[in-house]
Each structure stands twice: as C-alpha cells, then as structure tokens.
Amino acid sequence: MSAKSGPNLLVGIAFNAYDPLTANKVDRPSEESVEQTAKEVLTAVTELGYAAFIIPLQKSFMNFCQRLKTLNADVLINLCEAFLGRPQLEANVAAALELLGVPFTGNDSRTLALCLDKYKTKAVLKSFGLPTPPAVLAESPDQKINLPFPLIVKPNNEDASLGIHPESVVRDEDGLRRQLGHIQDVFGEPALVEAYIEGREFNVAVRDAEKTEALPVSEIEFEGMPENQPNICSYAAKWHPDDVLFQSTPPRCPASIDDGLRTLLQEIAVKAFSACECRDYARVDYRVDKKGRPFILEVNPNPDISLNAGYARALGAAGVEYKNFWKQMIDKALLRGEKR
Ligand SMILES: Nc1ncnc2c1ncn2[C@@H]1O[C@H](COP(=O)(O)OP(=O)(O)O)[C@@H](O)[C@H]1O
Numbered sequence: 090m091s092a093k094s095g096p097n098l099l100v101g102i103a104f105n106a107y108d109p110l111t112a113n114k115v116d117r118p119s120e121e122s123v124e125q126t127a128k129e130v131l132t133a134v135t136e137l138g139y140a141a142f143i144i145p146l147q148k149s150f151m152n153f154c155q156r157l158k159t160l161n162a163d164v165l166i167n168l169c170e171a172f173l174g175r176p177q178l179e180a181n182v183a184a185a186l187e188l189l190g191v192p193f194t195g196n197d198s199r200t201l202a203l204c205l206d207k208y209k210t211k212a213v214l215k216s217f218g219l220p221t222p223p224a225v226l227a228e229s230p231d232q233k234i235n236l237p238f239p240l241i242v243k244p245n246n247e248d249a250s251l252g253i254h255p256e257s258v259v260r261d262e263d264g265l266r267r268q269l270g271h272i273q274d275v276f277g278e279p280a281l282v283e284a285y286i287e288g289r290e291f292n293v294a295v296r297d298a299e300k301t302e303a304l305p306v307s308e309i310e311f312e313g314m315p316e317n318q319p320n321i322c323s324y325a326a327k328w329h330p331d332d333v334l335f336q337s338t339p340p341r342c343p344a345s346i347d348d349g350l351r352t353l354l355q356e357i358a359v360k361a362f363s364a365c366e367c368r369d370y371a372r373v374d375y376r377v378d379k380k381g382r383p384f385i386l387e388v389n390p391n392p393d394i395s396l397n398a399g400y401a402r403a404l405g406a407a408g409v410e411y412k413n414f415w416k417q418m419i420d421k422a423l424l425r426g427e428k429r
C-alpha cells in the first residue's frame with residue numbers, strides 16, 4: 090500500500106476532449122463518450138474521498154502539460170484514447186506521461202501502440218499459441234488475397250468499430266476490392282483482411298489487481314438482427330442508439346454459456362493479456378465459430394470503461410464496485426511511481 094492515500098491524495102483524470110476542428114465528424118459519438126467517462130470516474134474517485142479534477146487533452150499538448158504541472162496531481166487516471174482525433178497517437182500520450190514521470194493508471198505506451206496494430210497483435214498472439222482468425226495485411230487495394238470467402242475488411246489501426254459497417258463483410262472479389270478501396274480512401278492505412286467467423290461474439294474483461302483475473306464473460310447477442318445484415322458490432326451498432334443495428338446487438342453479462350467454453354475464454358483472455366504485456370485492465374474480443382472454436386479478434390488495452398459499457402458491466406457481474414476498482418488502479422499506479 091502506498092504511503093499516499095486517503096484525503097491527501099490528489100487525482101487527475103485525463104481524457105481526450107472532442108474537438109470539431111480536428112476530429113472527423115463521423116467519429117463524434119465515440120470521441121465524445123470519453124468526456125462522459127471522465128465525469129463518471131470523477132464521481133467514483135470523489136466518492137472514495139479523494140480530491141480529483143478533470144484535465145482535458147485538447148489540441149495543444151503544451152497546454153495539457155502546463156495544466157498537469159500546475160495541478161501537480163499525485164496520480165493520473167489516463168482515459169486518453171486519441172490526440173487530435175487520432176487513435177494512432179493514443180500511445181504517444183502515455184509515452185509522454187512516462188517521460189514526465191507522472192504515475193498513471195492503465196496500460197503503458199508500448200502495449201497501447203502494439204494493440205492499435207491489429208495485425209501485429211495477431212502475430213504476437215499466434216507466437217504464444219493463441220487462436221486468432223487467418224488474415225492478410227493489404228498494403229494496397231489491388232493486393233492479391235489468398236483467403237477463402239467470406240472475409241471481413243477492417244482498417245488495421247483503428248478502434249471503437251471505426252470503419253466497420255455491414256458492407257465490411259464481403260463474400261466475393263468485387264466486394265473485397267470495393268472495401269479495400271474504401272479503407273484506402275477513408276483511412277489511408279493498410280487494411281486487415283480477415284476470415285469472417287460466423288458465430289457468437291463474446292468479450293472478456295481482465296483485471297490485474299491482486300492477481301490477473303478474467304471477469305465474467307459477456308456476449309453480444311444478435312438475435313434481433315435484420316436478416317439481410319451480418320451479425321457484427323459495426324460503428325452504428327456501438328454508437329448510434331436510435332439505429333436498428335444498435336438495438337439488435339444487446340450485450341448480456343454474464344453470458345449464457347456452458348462452463349467449458351466460459352473457462353476456455355477466460356483462460357485465453359488471461360494469456361492474451363500477458364502476451365501483450367498488459368497491466369491494470371484490458372478487454373479481449375472473441376468470435377466463436379459454429380464448431381465452438383474461439384478466435385481472438387483483438388486485445389483492447391484501453392477499452393470503453395464508462396458505467397454503461399462492457400468493462401463496468403463485467404465488474405458489476407463480478408461483484409466489484411466501480412469506485413473500488415478505481416481505488417485498486419490508483420494504488421497500483423502509485424506503487425509503480427514509488428518504485429520509479
Ligand atoms: N474476423 C471476424 N469475424 C467476424 N466478425 C468480426 C471479425 N472481425 C471483426 N468482426 C466484427 O467487427 C467488430 C469490430 O471488430 P474489431 O476487430 O473488434 O475492431 P474494433 O477495434 O473496431 O472493435 C467485432 O466486434 C465483430 O462484431
């Protein structure tokens with residue numbers, strides 16, 4: 090336990106603020122949600138009896154540093170998922186905090202950078218013997234892809250279902266070329282072309298407190314999905330509450346699954362957490378095919394941690410109070426700071 094705790098502790102809560110001038114309008118709901126998370130975390134931390142304040146990261150990184158310096162928090166809760174609307178700079182924010190010597194909660198810059206590259210993450214998972222769908226990284230829209238249909242085409246370096254739409258699932262060469270061109274035009278980055286796993290979707294939140302443990306498994310249920318739509322968590326399904334795709338993808342935690350599959354998903358999640366050298370918290374996303382074989386889609390080292398999202402739901406299902414989770418994370422960050 091750290092020497093600094095209780096009412097004397099000053100906690101900063103950093104988040105990337107939505108800025109209409111720098112961000113892409115399409116991303117607005119996912120970008121804006123981080124501010125709401127910051128407010129919820131502020132309430133939780135205040136309930137713990139700590140003095141806390143929010144530090145928005147806006148377009149001037151120097152101003153952000155200046156505020157950090159002036160407020161001089163003992164520890165920072167780092168909710169920053171992007172800079173200038175770009176998730177690719179998420180790791181740079183953590184890296185700057187590391188250089189400044191500010192103890193902060195959540196994953197370090199190396200893990201954040203790794204996991205934002207879906208293809209490299211898959212390579213790491215494979216090297217640890219963990220299952221992930223067969224995939225090819227397409228550097229250009231006309232690259233030959235030696236994988237059988239159906240496939241899903243995703244931007245390789247994004248998160249929050251950015252660039253994921255029903256059309257992302259392709260069943261023939263025309264669809265594949267159309268989507269590769271689309272990723273090139275909209276994101277200007279390589280596309281991950283992956284075997285489309287027909288089946289159920291689960292995610293497992295992992296918490297690294299007294300020990301690294303998997304929380305109860307969640308399922309995204311697709312039962313109400315219109316018949317002409319693929320069963321996926323597209324951007325609209327995640328971020329547009331009025332959309333039929335959102336309404337047809339309700340989460341359920343704990344998932345209704347047999348003990349064998351639950352244990353398997355939880356064991357793999359803990360191994361994936363350690364393979365990606367995660368710390369504090371992360372969420373592992375899966376598809377399970379019709380034969381019951383799990384495939385990891387990705388490891389999220391900076392998952393949506395708001396009260397109405399999957400991670401907090403899993404904490405609730407495990408009987409862990411949101412504020413107590415944050416107390417554990419704060420204590421861990423302080424300990425790391427002391428060791429430094
Ligand atoms: N290989 C796949 N097979 C089936 N569905 C997939 C596959 N890859 C992605 N999806 C669907 O797309 C969603 C978003 O993909 P994911 O790789 O998790 O990216 P993000 O970082 O945007 O969450 C998943 O939740 C899932 O519904």
Ligand SMILES: [Mg+2]
Nearest residue numbers: 250374386387
């Ligand atoms: Mg995901």
